[in-house]
Amino acid sequence: MTTQASHNAMSSSTADSASGAWLAYSAGLPVMVGVLAVMFGWHIAVGAKSLPLSTVLNALVQYDPTLFDHMIIRDLRLPRAIIAVLVGAALSVAGALMQGVTRNPLAEPGILGLMAGASFAVVMAIGVFQTVPTVWLPWVAAFGAMVTAVVVWLIAQWAPGGATPLTLTLAGAAITAFLGALISVAHLLNQETFEQLRVWLAGSLSGRRVDVLSVAAPWLCLALGLAMVLSRKVTVLAMGDDVARGLGVRTGWLKVQVLLCVVVLTACSVALAGPLGFVGLVIPHVVRLFIGSDYRWIVPYSALVGAAYLLGVDIIARLALRPQEIATGIMTAMVGAPLFIHLVRQRAS
Amino acid sequence: MSESISSRSIHSSSRLQGESLTVGYDAAPILNDVDFQVPDGQVTILVGPNGSGKSTLLKALARILTPTEGQVLLDGQDIHRSKTREVAKKLGLLPQGPVAPEGLTVRELVAQGRFPHQSLLRQWSSEDERAVNDAMTVAKVIDFADRPVDGLSGGQRQRCWIAMVLAQQTDLVLLDEPTTFLDLKVQVDLMELLVQLAHQMGRTLVVVLHELNLAAAYADTLVMLRDGAIMQWGAPSDVFTSANLKAVFDLDAHVIRDPHSKRLICVPTSAPEPAQHVEVGVRIA
Numbered sequence: 001m002t003t004q005a006s007h008n009a010m011s012s013s014t015a016d017s018a019s020g021a022w023l024a025y026s027a028g029l030p031v032m033v034g035v036l037a038v039m040f041g042w043h044i045a046v047g048a049k050s051l052p053l054s055t056v057l058n059a060l061v062q063y064d065p066t067l068f069d070h071m072i073i074r075d076l077r078l079p080r081a082i083i084a085v086l087v088g089a090a091l092s093v094a095g096a097l098m099q100g101v102t103r104n105p106l107a108e109p110g111i112l113g114l115m116a117g118a119s120f121a122v123v124m125a126i127g128v129f130q131t132v133p134t135v136w137l138p139w140v141a142a143f144g145a146m147v148t149a150v151v152v153w154l155i156a157q158w159a160p161g162g163a164t165p166l167t168l169t170l171a172g173a174a175i176t177a178f179l180g181a182l183i184s185v186a187h188l189l190n191q192e193t194f195e196q197l198r199v200w201l202a203g204s205l206s207g208r209r210v211d212v213l214s215v216a217a218p219w220l221c222l223a224l225g226l227a228m229v230l231s232r233k234v235t236v237l238a239m240g241d242d243v244a245r246g247l248g249v250r251t252g253w254l255k256v257q258v259l260l261c262v263v264v265l266t267a268c269s270v271a272l273a274g275p276l277g278f279v280g281l282v283i284p285h286v287v288r289l290f291i292g293s294d295y296r297w298i299v300p301y302s303a304l305v306g307a308a309y310l311l312g313v314d315i316i317a318r319l320a321l322r323p324q325e326i327a328t329g330i331m332t333a334m335v336g337a338p339l340f341i342h343l344v345r346q347r348a349s
Numbered sequence: 350m351s352e353s354i355s356s357r358s359i360h361s362s363s364r365l366q367g368e369s370l371t372v373g374y375d376a377a378p379i380l381n382d383v384d385f386q387v388p389d390g391q392v393t394i395l396v397g398p399n400g401s402g403k404s405t406l407l408k409a410l411a412r413i414l415t416p417t418e419g420q421v422l423l424d425g426q427d428i429h430r431s432k433t434r435e436v437a438k439k440l441g442l443l444p445q446g447p448v449a450p451e452g453l454t455v456r457e458l459v460a461q462g463r464f465p466h467q468s469l470l471r472q473w474s475s476e477d478e479r480a481v482n483d484a485m486t487v488a489k490v491i492d493f494a495d496r497p498v499d500g501l502s503g504g505q506r507q508r509c510w511i512a513m514v515l516a517q518q519t520d521l522v523l524l525d526e527p528t529t530f531l532d533l534k535v536q537v538d539l540m541e542l543l544v545q546l547a548h549q550m551g552r553t554l555v556v557v558l559h560e561l562n563l564a565a566a567y568a569d570t571l572v573m574l575r576d577g578a579i580m581q582w583g584a585p586s587d588v589f590t591s592a593n594l595k596a597v598f599d600l601d602a603h604v605i606r607d608p609h610s611k612r613l614i615c616v617p618t619s620a621p622e623p624a625q626h627v628e629v630g631v632r633i634a
Binding site: 022100103105229232233235236238239240242243245246247248249250288292293294 | 514
């Protein structure tokens with residue numbers, strides 16, 4: 001809604017529309033931050049026991065360890081809300097970067113196999129070593145994502161015509177299916193160990209992995225910062241490799257940087273919340289509907305909208321069948337798909 | 350080759366030069382030991398049959414392809430060892446068939462041309478704004494500056510890309526088949542624009558063209574390539590001859606002078622000459 005407003009503001013400024021759009025987009029950012037803050041508070045207030053927003057605010061500002069409600073907020077709900085924000089932002093930005101660099105509107109960590117690779121590595125590590133120190137999870141996931149990224153790229157490279165958007169998508173889909181099958185096999189062979197992973201593999205924010213969060217959060221923030229720095233070059237690269245080289249972009253080095261960035265974002269997300277689909281694919285498209293094709297805007301807006309979206313979805317996941325909760329990974333697509341179709345149809349007409 | 354020698358002596362100044370360029374794989378190089386000096390302030394047009402290496406030469410000059418032997422010098426510096434962003438302030442490139450991201454407006458596209466002039470610390474400035482507006486005015490795209498590029502006609506789109514290269518404000522501009530797949534009228538308009546850039550604004554242009562008559566009409570220097578080597582090189586009046594067309598393109602054609610424009614035109618003589626048309630569809634370079 002806020003992005004719609006900024007879009008209207010942009011269309012109405014005709015005299016100097018370049019700076020007009022710039023002003024509108026800049027003004028939209030603090031508005032989105034405000035929306036995100038409200039969602040954040042609401043997310044914490046909602047749960048098996050509803051808490052008033054004033055209590056939430058008090059617990060955040062003036063923490064009183066003797067109050068049970070404050071303890072719930074600090075120890076249980078706040079980490080979950082922070083994870084939702086970070087994971088939502090990370091996946092959306094990863095998707096946006098991949099769509100820009102591969103010039104493939106279907107690119108996202110899930111479809112290009114990164115997420116399956118990260119999940120597979122985590123599943124295997126837990127299957128082999130039984131217990132993996134949780135602080136290692138992001139690294140295990142990063143290793144899996146990185147290896148899968150390279151394998152997908154190599155397969156696409158071997159295909160006739162090289163690594164085109166089409167061959168990358170096909171290779172990614174094939175690898176995702178293959179790793180999914182392997183995960184199923186592992187699951188069938190060792191039901192006990194994998195029962196605990198079942199919820200995680202559906203994509204869930206309920207694990208309250210505070211220890212993982214403390215490891216992953218700095219890296220996530222670093223990668224988000226790098227994404228912002230790279231965004232200008234990604235816009236240029238989205239116009240084609242030769243155009244970008246002609247404009248003085250070192251395209252090979254840029255792709256390596258983007259890949260590292262995407263791997264870190266994906267791996268940390270998977271370690272925190274399991275493989276959450278849909279967010280990385282759809283949020284950049286939603287943002288693009290309102291903001292256009294400049295990644296200097298797409299990246300920050302994707303981060304904010306993705307974070308707000310995952311908070312919202314997680315609120316629904318916990319409210320819909322209260323006191324039961326639905327795995328967030330299921331809800332991202334269940335809520336997102338109709339919403340996305342509605343947006344696209346509305347824009348088309 | 351007397352023509353090429355004379356053209357070299359006439360145009361002594363050349364900021365962009367290729368020295369014994371060999372590009373491609375060892376067994377079958379696409380370019381073989383080519384020496385080439387781009388005359389400053391002129392429209393130089395590269396023509397040749399498919400696979401002759403004309404696009405490859407352009408890409409090597411633009412540092413998109415790295416030669417296996419030889420070097421490209423820009424102002425005396427090896428272009429492949431220079432900082433690519435510094436090169437991009439002097440040398441612009443419009444590759445073949447560029448595609449704009451969906452939804453990108455004309456103004457946003459043209460603004461990308463300012464990339465080499467910006468950095469993290471030096472963001473958008475009034476100078477950038479002016480360069481973009483000037484480029485859009487010259488390329489006549491300013492009237493639809495805020496429309497998405499993907500909604501424009503082929504000719505309008507190509508003018509947007511030319512505006513982007515102009516906004517880069519480089520003295521040298523290389524264009525790879527900028528007129529392909531456009532209506533003849535639009536091709537002519539584009540060539541007029543390019544000639545204006547060179548003759549009135551002092552830019553140096555190197556253009557790969559497929560259309561021989563357009564090349565003959567608008568080139569100051571015409572370069573004919575075949576099998577990875579430069580066969581002919583000089584003013585169209587010197588090199589655009591029936592004999593050269595036969596030797597370079599294996600084309601039987603009369604070359605006549607249009608009495609009104611005084612331009613040279615080639616008219617194929619042998620009964621339907623399909624090669625030209627068939628090959629357009631299967632261009633490799």
